[in-house]
Amino acid sequence: MVDKGKNFEDIIVVTPDGNADSADSHAYKLRKEWGLSKKVFMDASNVVIEDSGGKILLFFNDTHGSGDQFIREFSHLIKYVGDSNCFILCYALARKALSVFRKEFPNITIVPELSTPTIHEKNIFTLQQLEKIQLLGDKVCPPHPLGYGDCGLLVAYHFQCPNNNLPIVWADGDNNSFINSEGQKTGGYPWIPLFPYKPKQKFQSDITKFSENDCLSLIRGIEQEFLQCRKDAIGRTRRKAITQLLSRLNWLSLGDFSYLDLKVRMLTQASREARSLKEFHNINLEIERIYELIFQMQITESEMYIAVNNFVNWAIDFSQLAGNSVELNKIISRLNTATRKIGLLIRINAKSNNVKESEMFALRAKGKRAMATLLQKRSGSGQKAKLEINNIKKQALEDAQNAYNLNDCALTKHELALCLFANTATMDSDKAIHGLELLHLAYKEGSPVAAYELTKQLRMRHRNEEAIYVFKSVAERDDDRRRFHSNVSFFAYAVIGVYYNTNDEEKYKQDALLACRWLDEVISYEHHTAKEIVAYCKLKLICGFPKSEAFAPLEILRPMSTMAWDQLADIARKLEFGDDSMAGALLLGLEDASVWSQIGTLYSDFTSQFDKALEFYDRAIRIDKRCPIYHFNKARTFAYKLHDYHAAHTELIVSKSLKQFSYAWYKQNRKDFNELKSEIQKKI
Structure with missing residues (x-):
């Protein structure tokens, strides 16, 4: 000082x-x-x-x-x-x-600069003593067997004992009650402590001098400003406005549901706007804390439904934005908690309101479907894990079917379609065909979300011209620009697909220019990821822009780096060892193997720098060793560009050996696979 x-x-x-x-x-x-x-x-x-x-x-x-x-x-x-x-x-x-x-x-x-000793320190308790403390703690205070936050702090004062201490020291049967998994308050285990913890009185700030209507009016005013600032086309001013609104909301310091619900929605938006991994994860830690507070509150059934709905959407959003850096076990646990809470709401509302009950079944299906997807991300899953995943997928399908039976609408058709897709391994199965039919119906009923999903599914089936038609029919009338921006890449890659399958420039040129315009809007709003950037470059090349201009957007992928683009692969390797100089670029999706593969294809198809293409394919393989697509792309480059047929043969063998991990892709591209195989065999 x-x-x-x-x-x-x-x-x-x-x-x-x-x-x-x-x-x-x-x-x-x-x-x-x-x-x-x-x-x-x-x-x-x-x-x-x-x-x-x-x-x-x-x-x-x-x-x-x-x-x-x-x-x-x-x-x-x-x-x-x-x-x-x-x-x-x-x-x-x-x-x-x-x-x-x-x-x-x-x-x-x-x-002090050093932490106070806790139960976790060495040489304080023997292993047997620690096991006994854990067993007693589980009995006395199940949510926090080693104290709040499982701190295991070994401190008490003559006038108070912190609840971060072991509950066997402070729990008295009244101060250790908790909310069980069914959302009900459970009385604490009767215990006679040495130093009882005395919960302090809940603080009531000066804001309570306002009437309830005054507080609601303040919150609604901030909410309206928040909804308006989300539409701001300039990312920097949008982020600044959200930060200022959060600061104003923080100073209200209320503890009711309307306050916490608005705060968590604003923080969710702020996490989407984050420009670095550190900022992104810090915001999401705060979001997690608020949801813990909400789920411990005594709130109405409708408020609980709103909270769980937002929670499920946030958990899915977080896992997608965080990419490979997400802690799978943690996010799966969150979704599991949410689906249990939905189950409780379904039991409470059973047969009282078909529409509301239908929405709850659809939401639980969405949560379980997301859980199954995350469980599949785990590496080295055995037969037991596969059975668990398949069981969760079936439960999601049952919930989606119940939702559809209770209320036939675009929402339930869309969720049922997604669950049908999740429960089949091929695109031509009865379930997949039925799912596509349901999406068509939901799209015809005017659902933009169903239209975007239909575009994606048609694109996956190489029905690119149909995908383009569906997307264009809904794009201009969707007033939710963030939702529109997050789906433009499906349209872009459908146009690219048409380009690769026809020599008629008239079939793709106008749509390619339109895709460029829409992607330019996405980038100007700063709603882009690496996939949009790569698609933008490829479309510019397709439209005939000079290569120097077409490749220029790739520079966006290095917003926090002073290095040249041709060193990006080296930068990415450094990231594996903790270098955070490209944290912002990671948020853009550079931990996604498919992005690196797409960049490799850019160099392979539109330049003569084939060694650079191979370098980017290798980067994709390092991220995802089980994907056959990247080895197939390398085989194509070796055979058609470099005429190294022995190297091509090796990569093709590896690709085929991995087809079990992406059988739908292999089946869809078997013709191209066999053509390449035939070409290689002729030359060897």
Whole structure:
């Protein structure tokens, strides 16, 4: 503090909100010890953000266990003041909290610098003692057998015991009740503790002086501004507006459902707008915390349905945006929790409202379908895992069929179609054909979502001209531009498919120019991923643009790098060893093997730099070793471009050996496969 040219007059000591909190006793001793004025001590709710500039903020609490509450309450204030102007001071600090603080606020000063011993430290308990503590903890407090956040903190004060300590130390039968898996409050296990934990009174901020209508009015006003700012075509101003609205919402500090629901929706949008992996994951940690709060609240059935619906969509969104960096077990666990909650709602609402019940079945089908997809991402899954995945897919199909039987509409047709596709391995099975028929019907009923899915399915079946017609019929009238932007690539690749299958320029030229215009809009909104960029380059080449202009958009894939494009593969290899210089590019999808394969095809089909094409195919193979497509592409390049038929033969053998992992692709492309095989055999 002295190094910053500050003294005690520049301090604001921020203490937790609430009455008779244990931190108050320690704060009183701190004030006497340092000889500080009472005026510099403030409850968290009384700190005015505009008046805190130029001050040193000293956040004082006796104990930090998980660090979650501190991050939730103070991250916005610290970001405003700057973490280099802040201190975290406490008596006891769990390792988990220390790790969270250092990651979230790298420049903040933390006292003490070392964590307080916990049950997890070596040489404190024997293995047998640890097992006994775990067993007792599971019995006394199942949600937190080692204390809140499983911190296992070994600290207690004469006037209070933190709930981050072992529950066998503080649980008394009243303070250890919890919400069970059915969403019901369960009484705590009766126990006589050494140091009972005394839950502090819930703090009521000054915002409660407003009437309920005033609070709702403030929230609705922020919500309207949020809905409006989402339409902003400029990414930078859109992100800035969302940040400002979140700051205003944070200062309301309400705990009711409408407040938390709006906050989690705004944070979900902010995560989509994130420009780095660190920002993306930090926002999603906050989203996860809020959902935990929501699911512990006593809320109405309709509110629970809204929360679970948003939760399922967020979990799916998160797993797709995070790509290969997502923690599969964690996201699967989240979806499993959500589907159980939907099951509870279905039982409550059974036969009372067919439409509502139908929506719940459709939502549960969506959640289970997503779970099955994520389980398939696990490498090395054995027969038991495959049976589990197939069972979940069947459950999803049953739910989708129930939803459709209860209410025949575009939504239920769409979900049933997706579940039928998930339950078949080929595109010409009865289930797949029925699914395509259902999508056609939903599309005819005016569902843009069904139209986009139909475009995708037709494209996969190489029915590109039909796919183009369907997409064009709905694209211009879809007022949800983000939804439209996220599906333009299906149209783009359908146009590219027509180009590869015809020599008639008139059949694709106008559509290729239209796809370029739409992709240009996607990029201008900053809604693009790497797939859109690669498609944009390929379409420009198809339209006859100069190669220098057509390849220029590839530079977008390196927004945080000063290196040239031809070094991108080397940069990607560095990422495997922790170099974060391309974090933004990873968000664009560069951890997706198919993107690298598409870039390889660009070089193979439109340039003479075939060695570069092979380099990008190899990159795709390093990411996904089980995909036969990338070896097939290498075989084509070796045979048709480099005339190295022995290398082509080797790659084709590898591709065929992997066909079990993508049999639908192999079956669809068997003709091209056999033609290449025949060509190679002639030359060897």
